[in-house]
Amino acid sequence: MPIYEFRCKSCGKDFEVLFFSISEKREVLCPDCNSDEVEKLMSVFGGTSGSTSSSSCSTCSSSSCST
Ligand SMILES: [Zn+2]
DSSP states (O other): OOEEEEEETTTOOEEEEEOSSTTOOOOOOOTTTOOSOEEEOOOSSSTTTTOOOTTSOTTTOOTTOOO
16 A cells, blocks of 8 residues: 655645555645645655666576676
8 A cells, every 4th residue: 555745835844645546635734733735745655666778688697798
């Protein structure tokens, strides 16, 4: 389940909200002041993992392989 980080525009609090599906749309309220003036920050779920270099050969693990 994805976790998204939000920031309240009213009081400036950062908080995380767990969604049950990635396409779920629901109203997010600030846990401190109950304002719905929140903005979504970058997801803290996943991060930068999975970045692969496309310049290296997948069969011989050489970066200068010509095949
Ligand atoms: Zn708030």
